[in-house]
Amino acid sequence: IESSIPQPLREKWRKFAATEFSTKDEFQKEVVKHVETTLARSLYNCDELAAYSGVALAFRDRLIIDWNKTQQAQTFVDQKRVYYLSLEFLMGRTLDNAMLNHRMKDTAVEGVSELGFRMEDLIEQEHDAALGNGGLGRLAACFLDSLASLNYPAWGYGLRYRYGIFKQEIIDGYQVEVPDYWLDFNPWEFPRHEITVDIMFYGYVRKSTDENGQTSHVWEGGEVVQAVAYDVPIPGFATSTTNNLRLWSSKPSSGEFDFQKFNSGDYESSVRDQQRAETISAVLYPNDNIDVGKELRLKQQYFWVAASLYDIVRRFKKSGRAWSEFSDQVSIQLNDTHPTLAIVELQRILVDKEHLEWDEAWNIVTQTFGYTNHTVLPEALEKWSVPLVQNLLPRHLQIIYDINLFFLQSVERRFPKDRELLSRVSIIEESNPQVIRMAYLAIIGSKKVNGVAELHSDLIKTTIFKDFVTIFGPDKFTNVTNGVTPRRWLHQANPELSKLIADKLGGFTFLKDLTLLNGLEKYADDKEFQKDWMHIKFRNKQRLAKYIKDTTGIVVNPSALFDIQVKRIHEYKRQQMNIFGVISRYLAIKKMTKEEKKKLVPRVSIFGGKAAPGYWMAKTIIRLVTAVSEVVNNDPDVGDLLKVVFIEDYNVSKAEFLCPASDLSEHISTAGTEASGTSNMKFVLNGGLIIGTCDGANIEITREIGEDRIFLFGHLAEDVDDLRHAHRFGKTEMDPALRQVCDEIEKGTFGDPGVFSGLIHALTDGGDYYLVSDDFASYLATHKLVDEAFKNEEAWAHKCIMAVSAMGFFTSDRAILEYAENIWNLEPVVVA
Ligand code: CGF
Ligand code: PLP
Structure with missing residues (x-):
């Protein structure tokens, strides 16, 4: 390419090539230039928002x-790229991260201060990019950071929602959802x-025969919507590599209907069509771990997948390679089943558009995709109704039927006469209406399937995907334990701790090789170090504490034990057990003598998290937390011994200051339900201990940091079936301490008991599906151990330091290296 451009032209362009600022002066010059020209402001009317901008x-x-530079380098080397398809990217804010990844924050802080502003205030001006619900979306964001930091050629593909996850307000103790319009200035x-793709929906399929007698399928008619690309640069840490996150936005297909209708005076209908098109990328579905099955969601999925595949295939075709090389050049990772239609779409492109034979195409497809499963919860496994798909994507349904037919034929050949097996593994579930089991389609169409923590990866092999292990063999299934980026979740969120660690380890290299943290071990007994820590x-x-006072008016004592549970509100995560535990503590305090109170460790119980708008039980849990906080915080018998706080609108920016401020955090899901959890990793990395069940990544955290440094309790995943069975047959008595708690709620201590009857009912007639009663005694007993341990500050500090020193495994860099080596076969590209 270089040599095709005349020398003088190249020289001219090089001479005026844009350069990066590298000194404080250059930085300030850039800032002032942007304020004065791009933003048309001046010294006299530059407010914090303008300065941030x-x-x-x-x-x-x-x-x-x-x-x-990165895109050029990656194109020139012509190596394999990985494409990470995720409906969610929970990015949070960008500025702080960009400054730190470019190692320019100190310069910028000083520069900004000389221009009359404080960097903390400017950072606060930025709106969170909240294009995700929780763990799954935040994982995707951590993975992008690691991919760039490790110099992997990688693109993310997602949707540019006009509204991200809703903003949560607490009004009269209840969650109220408010739209999150985040694009006013981004x-x-x-x-x-210039990068647009026309995406088709509905219509019909007809067969056509060409002059050679070859028949093919042609999908025609229907609605056409245009996908427009928006690119977000993703900088790596201490490297020039800056990858691309491409988000698609929907708009009406150019000229098709609006001009005609506009011309004929049918303005209203023309506007309606426009709105209909724009609706596709308008809003993120606010459900975490719940499948809702709405047509608009299916439209979102296809719109995003089709645009992304068009883009990927177009890039591949530019290389001029043969189709047989596609999977040497392209790996596509499916983040959950949301992008599973990509498998069908690629098969459609290869067969219908590129006219490959079915088997040749299918071979390419199944070498290209990897599928990550994030849950075993039945209510979260996606199933699309056949009539819905038939109407929206008629050709895709045919292809799904064919994939299923060939798959079932192959199963039948290997396991003749096993009708039961065939119906169990069929992509189509014979319900009324029939539904498509997306996870099965994802498994059948992928080269590798992975879970996100060891226990979870074992569980999928022995429960929901057991038959597929029999059919494909165990090697298709693997584990990649999740991780978190230490750049955002330690260096950015907890700069003082990061610096203290760097001082001991001789610099910040640990941020790129987190196993170096084990160098802290030798300081764990060092009294000075413990004190600093x-x-x-x-x-x-x-x-x-200041934030809590400013936002809620509640005054908490920073010397108290800060006990934090922040995550999506979900019965399986058992915030209800936490608040029941708080009530139990409250009742105990009410009965204590003065002497007993003196011995008690003061606590602040902090909750935060959003409930899906239609998830009534989760909303009731929030209401119970706020009701308990109203009573407990105002009870003079309790004083500082117990405070209960609900933090409104939990999001990434809030996680960034909550994680560094916990003494204890709660990861207390019913065993076998939390696939991994990632906030557990963030809290430990920030020098807090955790109380948790033997679930998800808690198990590996325990293995790494040692049993003495984690407060484990509760039943094991292998006990769960029997316990549930016992509940169903009424063979269990409610735990007595829990009974007391329920009685207190029913007495009206926390307001109208009718409001909470659903929660109580779930424990009694509801069969206690999440086993709160079974784990309650050991939960309370373990909290007592926490109190005792917290009294000895040196021993506590020792535990925390030792735990952090062993957290190297949980960097998302390790996870990405495992994906690159075991699933994608991907090599880094160093950008000069
Ligand atoms: O994915 C989750 C989270 N809720 O987003 N799943 N989904 N779907 C799991 O429940 C978490 O356990 C997991 O940490 C996260 C990322 O894999
Ligand atoms: N939500 C936000 C805003 C987060 O930052 C995280 C992880 O840090 C999560 C959800 C996931 O939390 P958990 O792993 O506890 O479900």
Whole structure:
């Protein structure tokens, strides 16, 4: 390509090539230039938002210069790329991360201060990019950071929702959802109006025969919507590699209907069509771990998958390679089953458009995809109704039927006469209406299937996907334990701790090789180090205490034990057990003598998290937390001994200051239900201990940090079936402490008991599906152990330091290296 451009032209372009600022002066010049020209403001009317924008634009320029270099380098080397397809990317804010990843934060802080602003205030101006619900979306964001930091050629593909996850307000103790319009000013995206793809829906399929007598399927008619690309640069840490996250936005297909209707005066209908098209990418479905099955969601999925595949195939075709090389050049990772239609779409492109034979195409498809499963919860496994798919994507349904037919034929050949097996593994479930089991389609169409923590990966092999292990053999199924990026979740969120660690380890290299944290082990007994460590924790708690006072008016003592449970509200995560435990503590305090009270460790119980808008039980749990906080926080018998706080609108930015401020965090799901959890990793990495069940990644955290440094309790996953069975047959008595709690709620201590009857009912006639009663005694007993342990500050500090020193395994870099080596076969590309 280089040599095709005349030398003088190249020289001219090189001479004026954009350069990155590298000194404070250059940085300030960029900021002032952007404020004065891009934003049309001046010294006299530059408020914090304008100053933030100026700084963001200065950094955006740096990112873009690196982004250009990266894309060129990756194109020239012509190696395999990985494409990470995720309906959710819970990115949070970008500026702080960009400054740190470019190692320019100190310069920028000083520069901004000389321009009359405080960097903390400017960072606060940025809106969270909240295009996700929780763990799954945040995992995708951590993976993007690691992919870039490790120099892997990788693109993310997602949807550019106009509204991200709703903002949560607590009004009169109840959750109220408010739309999150985050795009009013977003300097981090680049609209690519030239990159558009027409996406078709509905219509019909007809067979056509060409002059050679070859028949093919043609999908015609229906609605056409245009996908427009918006690119978001993703900078790696301490590297020039800046990868691309491409988000698709929907709009009416150009000229098709609007002009005609407009011309004929049918304005209203023309506007309606426009709105209909724009609706596709308008809003993120606010459900975590629940399948809702709405047509618009299916439209979102196909729209995003079809646009992404068009883009990927177009890029591949430019290389001029043969189709047989496709899977050497392209790996596509499916983040959950949401993008499973990509399997069908690629088969359709290869067979219908590129006219490959079915088997040749299917061979390419099954070498290209990998599927990550994130849950075994039955209510979360996606199933699409056949009539819905038939109507929206008629050709895709035919292809799904064919995939199923060939698959079942192969199963039949290997397991003749096993009718039961055939019906169990069929992609089509014979319900009324019939439904498509997306996870089965994802397994059949992928090369590898992985779970996200060891226990979870074992569980999928022995329960929901057992038959597929028999059919495909165990090697198709693997585990990649989740991880978190230490750049955002330690260095950015907890700068003081990061610096303290760097001082001991001789610099910040541990941020790229987190196993180096084990160098802290030798300081775990060092009294000075312990003191510094606990001081940092204390300051982080003070900061949180101030936030709590400012936002809720509740005054909490930063010396108390801060016990935090923040995550989506879900019965399986058992926030109800936590609040029942708090009530039990409250009742105990009410009965204590003065002497007993003196011995008690003061506690602040902090909750946060969103409930899906239609998830009534989760909303009731929030209401119980707020009701308990109203009573407990105002009870003079209790004073500082117990405070209960609900933090409104939990999101990534809030997680960034909550994780560093916990002494204890709660990861207490019913064993076998939390696939992995990632906030457990973040809390431990920030020097807090955890109370948890033997579930998800808690098990591996225990293995790494040692049993003495985690407070485990409760039944094991293998007990769950028997316990549930016993409940169903009324063979269990409610735990007596829990009975007391329920009685207190029913007495009206926390307001109208009718409001909470659903929660109580779930424990009694509802069969206690989440086994709160079974685990309650050991939960309370373990909290007592926590109290005792917390009294000895040195021993506590020792535990925390030892735990952090053993957290190296949980970097998302390790997870990405495993994906790259075991699933994608991907090599890094170093950008000069
Ligand atoms: O994915 C989750 C989370 N709720 O988003 N799943 N889904 N679907 C799991 O429940 C978590 O356990 C897991 O950590 C996360 C990322 O894999
Ligand atoms: N929501 C947000 C905003 C997060 O930052 C995280 C992880 O840090 C999660 C949800 C996932 O939390 P958990 O693993 O506890 O479900």
